Amino acid sequence: MAISRGPQAFPRNEYLRRLSLVKSEMADRDISVLVVSDQHNITYLTGYTARSAYVPQALVVAADEEEPVFILRRMDAPAALHQCFMSRDKIIGYPEELIAHPSKDGYDAVVDYLQAAGLEKHGIGIEQYNLSTLTVDKLKRRLASTRFVDCTKMVTWVRLVKSDFEIEVMREAAAISDAAIARAAEVLRPGVREADACAEIASTLIRGVNGKPGTRLEEIVMCTSPRTGTCHIPWSEDILREGSQVNIEVAGSRHGYCAALMRTYSIGTPSDRLRRVHDIQLEGLEAALQAVQPGATCSDVANAFYRTIEGKGLKKESRCGYAQGIGWTEPTASLRDGDLTALKPNMTFHLMLGNWIDEDFGYVISETFRVTPSGVEVLTRAPRQIYVIS
Amino acid sequence: MAISRGPQAFPRNEYLRRLSLVKSEMADRDISVLVVSDQHNITYLTGYTARSAYVPQALVVAADEEEPVFILRRMDAPAALHQCFMSRDKIIGYPEELIAHPSKDGYDAVVDYLQAAGLEKHGIGIEQYNLSTLTVDKLKRRLASTRFVDCTKMVTWVRLVKSDFEIEVMREAAAISDAAIARAAEVLRPGVREADACAEIASTLIRGVNGKPGTRLEEIVMCTSPRTGTCHIPWSEDILREGSQVNIEVAGSRHGYCAALMRTYSIGTPSDRLRRVHDIQLEGLEAALQAVQPGATCSDVANAFYRTIEGKGLKKESRCGYAQGIGWTEPTASLRDGDLTALKPNMTFHLMLGNWIDEDFGYVISETFRVTPSGVEVLTRAPRQIYVIS
Incomplete structure (x- = not known):
C-alpha cells in the first residue's frame, strides 16, 4: 500500500x-x-x-x-x-x-x-x-x-533570512534548549557521573516542552574540568566533584531547525577568575545584542563584543557566532570582524561567546537571536548566570 | 596551564x-x-x-x-x-x-x-x-x-580487520545496544508518545551498562506505523497505540566504535504477516551467520540469506549489511551479492536485515558480528524475537 x-x-x-x-x-x-x-x-x-x-x-x-x-x-x-x-x-x-x-x-x-x-x-x-x-x-x-x-x-x-513560519519553529527549538539548560542545573551534582547527567539532558532535548518534542537529538557538548579549555568534546566517564566547572552547549531541534545555547556551571563556589570572566563576558553579550539592528553588519555586532571585553582586559580569539537554522550552523554570514553582511529582519544567529582562554580553562555563554525590524529578539531565555550548584 | x-x-x-x-x-x-x-x-x-x-x-x-x-x-x-x-x-x-x-x-x-x-x-x-x-x-x-x-x-x-583491543571496545558498544533494545521493550506502551519512549532509549545509550557509558549518542531510528516502510526516520510526535508496530535501530558507541542493532516491536498481537516475515527472516539470519568463516566472501554471506528467504517466497532488495566500526558504517566491504571480499578473523559487520517490503510495511532484525578463526561471534545478544508488548 x-x-x-x-x-x-x-x-x-x-x-x-x-x-x-x-x-x-x-x-x-x-x-x-x-x-x-x-x-x-x-x-x-x-x-x-x-x-x-x-x-x-x-x-x-x-x-x-x-x-x-x-x-x-x-x-x-x-x-x-x-x-x-x-x-x-x-x-x-x-x-x-x-x-x-x-x-x-x-x-x-x-x-x-x-x-x-x-x-x-x-x-x-x-x-x-x-x-x-x-x-x-x-x-x-x-x-x-x-x-x-x-x-x-x-x-x-x-536560507539566511527566515520566514515567520521558520521563526516560530526556531522559538520552539529555543524553548527546548532552555529546558535542557535548566535540567542540567538539576542533575549536575557532586558524585554524579558526567554520562548520567548528560543522559538526563539528552532526554529533555527529546521530550521537549509545551507538547512539542525535539525532533532530532543534536550533539551535546559537555566540557568539564580539566577539559573546560576544549569546546567540542562530549561527556566523559568522570564523576563530577566539588569544584568542577562544566561548560555545556546544546541545541533543541524542531523539524531540522536548531537554536543553540551555552551556559557555564560551577559545582561549589565559582573561582574569582570565573566570576570576573563571566561579568566581563555578560557585559560584552549585552553590548553585542544592543548592536543588532537592520543595516548594522555582522562585523559591527562582533566588534561591539570585542571592544567591550577588551576594554576590561579580556580577549576572545574566535568569532562571535554564525547564522543558524537548519542543521545548526549555516556556513554563510559570520559574526566576525570584517564580515560586512548587513543584518535584515528575520535573520537568525547563534551569538556564540564561548571563550577558550587557556588550554585548561574556558567559559561559555551564548544566545540564539533573530533580527527584528527595530532591533533584536533573543529566542533563548535561560538566565544569563553562572549556574552555581551548591 | x-x-x-x-x-x-x-x-x-x-x-x-x-x-x-x-x-x-x-x-x-x-x-x-x-x-x-x-x-x-x-x-x-x-x-x-x-x-x-x-x-x-x-x-x-x-x-x-x-x-x-x-x-x-x-x-x-x-x-x-x-x-x-x-x-x-x-x-x-x-x-x-x-x-x-x-x-x-x-x-x-x-x-x-x-x-x-x-x-x-x-x-x-x-x-x-x-x-x-x-x-x-x-x-x-x-x-x-x-x-x-x-x-x-x-x-x-x-580499518576492516580489527585488533583484539578494538574488538573488546565493540563488545562494550554491543552490550549498550542490547540494553537500549531491552529498555525499548519496557517503555513502548499504548498511550506513550514516541518521543518520550525514545528519550528513555537515548538515556540508556548514554548511561551504558557494566560501568561503561556510551561515549557518544548515535542516531536513533524509530519507524512506527504507518512509517514501518521507511528506514531512516527518527521518532515522531505520535502517540503509540494498540496495534502499532515499531522498528528500532540503535548503535551503542564506545570511543567512536559502534555496534548497531535492530529489532521489531508489536504493541498487541502481531499480524500473521509480521509473524511470517519474522520467521522467514530469522531462518535467513541463521543461515547467514552459519556462512561466516574465514575465506568465505561477503557475497557468500549475503547469498545464504537471500537463498533462504527466497526459498520461502520472500525477497529483500537491499544489501545484507556492511563493515562496521568507527562511525557506524565503514564504506568498504559490503554484505552484498558480488562483493568478493574474503572474510578474515576480526573483521566486524553489521548484518543488517531490515526489509522494507512495501511503502507502508517493513520489518527489521540485525546483529553485529565478528569473524573468528573458525566461524562467527555474534557481539549483540538481544533475543531474536518480535518484542510483543501486551
Missing part, C-alpha cells in the same frame, strides 16, 4: 516561496537547472529530514517546473513520500544495486534522470562545496557537453 | 601498529606523505573523537616519522592534546581567522605546513572521496609541482 503523507511542518506555499527565491538566483546565474546536494538545503526546499545523506542523493530544481524532483536511494523513497511536500511522481528511488557498487553510485542515477528529462542541454548549477572531486569528475565526464556553473552556498545564502 | 592528557582508550603501541599498516600501504603506492581528511580515519590513527570535522582538519602521516601531525582549528587543539596519543608538538592549531574567511580555509594551513616541513617535494596521498573539488583545486594550485595520488578509502580498508 502507498505510504501516507505525514503531518507537514510548513504549508505548501512556504516551500513554493523558497523555491521562487532559489529560481530567481538561478536566473541571475543564467542556469535553468540546479542540482542540490547539501542535505540541509534539501530539507529547506522539501521538508525531508530523514538521515540518508551518507549515500548520494540530490534534488533537481528546474526553472520551469513548480515542484523539484528528489532522487534518492530506493530504500529511502518512502520516507521522502511521507515527508516531502511534492507529489508522488517527484520522488525517484534509485536501485539498491548502486549502493557499495564498485564503479557506480547514486550520481549515475542523477545523470540518467537529467538526460531522460532533456535537462542536460541547459546550464546546470551544482554545489561544488558539497561534492567530492570524484563526483564532479563523473558529472563532467558523463555530461560532457553540459555547461556547469558552481552554485556553492547559493541556496544556503537564501 | 597545559591541558592534561586524558585516559586513553588504546595503548600507544596500538596506534603505532595501525600507522605501520598505513605506511605499508603508502609504500605500495610510492608515496611518502599521506593527508588524512576523513574524520573516522583520523580517530583511528590518533584517538581523537571531538566533533570538529565541520571545519577543515587533516592528519599528515609521513613515512619516516613515528607520529603523525594533526592540523586543526586552534579552538580544538586542546581537545586534540587531551585525546590524541601523540606528543604535544604534533598538534598544530591553525588561526581562527581562517574560519569563515572569504577566500582561505584550514587547508591553507595544511599546505603551509607541508611546505614548511619540506614535504611538498614528495608524492602525497589524499582522500579525494572526502575532499570537495574546491579543496582539491586549492591543493593542486598551491602545490603545483607536487605529485598527488588518490588514496580514497585506503585507510578505511586498513
Whole structure:
C-alpha cells in the first residue's frame, strides 16, 4: 500500500516561496537547472529530514517546473513520500544495486534522470562545496557537453533570512534548549557521573516542552574540568566533584531547525577568575545584542563584543557566532570582524561567546537571536548566570 | 596551564601498529606523505573523537616519522592534546581567522605546513572521496609541482580487520545496544508518545551498562506505523497505540566504535504477516551467520540469506549489511551479492536485515558480528524475537 503523507511542518506555499527565491538566483546565474546536494538545503526546499545523506542523493530544481524532483536511494523513497511536500511522481528511488557498487553510485542515477528529462542541454548549477572531486569528475565526464556553473552556498545564502513560519519553529527549538539548560542545573551534582547527567539532558532535548518534542537529538557538548579549555568534546566517564566547572552547549531541534545555547556551571563556589570572566563576558553579550539592528553588519555586532571585553582586559580569539537554522550552523554570514553582511529582519544567529582562554580553562555563554525590524529578539531565555550548584 | 592528557582508550603501541599498516600501504603506492581528511580515519590513527570535522582538519602521516601531525582549528587543539596519543608538538592549531574567511580555509594551513616541513617535494596521498573539488583545486594550485595520488578509502580498508583491543571496545558498544533494545521493550506502551519512549532509549545509550557509558549518542531510528516502510526516520510526535508496530535501530558507541542493532516491536498481537516475515527472516539470519568463516566472501554471506528467504517466497532488495566500526558504517566491504571480499578473523559487520517490503510495511532484525578463526561471534545478544508488548 502507498505510504501516507505525514503531518507537514510548513504549508505548501512556504516551500513554493523558497523555491521562487532559489529560481530567481538561478536566473541571475543564467542556469535553468540546479542540482542540490547539501542535505540541509534539501530539507529547506522539501521538508525531508530523514538521515540518508551518507549515500548520494540530490534534488533537481528546474526553472520551469513548480515542484523539484528528489532522487534518492530506493530504500529511502518512502520516507521522502511521507515527508516531502511534492507529489508522488517527484520522488525517484534509485536501485539498491548502486549502493557499495564498485564503479557506480547514486550520481549515475542523477545523470540518467537529467538526460531522460532533456535537462542536460541547459546550464546546470551544482554545489561544488558539497561534492567530492570524484563526483564532479563523473558529472563532467558523463555530461560532457553540459555547461556547469558552481552554485556553492547559493541556496544556503537564501536560507539566511527566515520566514515567520521558520521563526516560530526556531522559538520552539529555543524553548527546548532552555529546558535542557535548566535540567542540567538539576542533575549536575557532586558524585554524579558526567554520562548520567548528560543522559538526563539528552532526554529533555527529546521530550521537549509545551507538547512539542525535539525532533532530532543534536550533539551535546559537555566540557568539564580539566577539559573546560576544549569546546567540542562530549561527556566523559568522570564523576563530577566539588569544584568542577562544566561548560555545556546544546541545541533543541524542531523539524531540522536548531537554536543553540551555552551556559557555564560551577559545582561549589565559582573561582574569582570565573566570576570576573563571566561579568566581563555578560557585559560584552549585552553590548553585542544592543548592536543588532537592520543595516548594522555582522562585523559591527562582533566588534561591539570585542571592544567591550577588551576594554576590561579580556580577549576572545574566535568569532562571535554564525547564522543558524537548519542543521545548526549555516556556513554563510559570520559574526566576525570584517564580515560586512548587513543584518535584515528575520535573520537568525547563534551569538556564540564561548571563550577558550587557556588550554585548561574556558567559559561559555551564548544566545540564539533573530533580527527584528527595530532591533533584536533573543529566542533563548535561560538566565544569563553562572549556574552555581551548591 | 597545559591541558592534561586524558585516559586513553588504546595503548600507544596500538596506534603505532595501525600507522605501520598505513605506511605499508603508502609504500605500495610510492608515496611518502599521506593527508588524512576523513574524520573516522583520523580517530583511528590518533584517538581523537571531538566533533570538529565541520571545519577543515587533516592528519599528515609521513613515512619516516613515528607520529603523525594533526592540523586543526586552534579552538580544538586542546581537545586534540587531551585525546590524541601523540606528543604535544604534533598538534598544530591553525588561526581562527581562517574560519569563515572569504577566500582561505584550514587547508591553507595544511599546505603551509607541508611546505614548511619540506614535504611538498614528495608524492602525497589524499582522500579525494572526502575532499570537495574546491579543496582539491586549492591543493593542486598551491602545490603545483607536487605529485598527488588518490588514496580514497585506503585507510578505511586498513580499518576492516580489527585488533583484539578494538574488538573488546565493540563488545562494550554491543552490550549498550542490547540494553537500549531491552529498555525499548519496557517503555513502548499504548498511550506513550514516541518521543518520550525514545528519550528513555537515548538515556540508556548514554548511561551504558557494566560501568561503561556510551561515549557518544548515535542516531536513533524509530519507524512506527504507518512509517514501518521507511528506514531512516527518527521518532515522531505520535502517540503509540494498540496495534502499532515499531522498528528500532540503535548503535551503542564506545570511543567512536559502534555496534548497531535492530529489532521489531508489536504493541498487541502481531499480524500473521509480521509473524511470517519474522520467521522467514530469522531462518535467513541463521543461515547467514552459519556462512561466516574465514575465506568465505561477503557475497557468500549475503547469498545464504537471500537463498533462504527466497526459498520461502520472500525477497529483500537491499544489501545484507556492511563493515562496521568507527562511525557506524565503514564504506568498504559490503554484505552484498558480488562483493568478493574474503572474510578474515576480526573483521566486524553489521548484518543488517531490515526489509522494507512495501511503502507502508517493513520489518527489521540485525546483529553485529565478528569473524573468528573458525566461524562467527555474534557481539549483540538481544533475543531474536518480535518484542510483543501486551
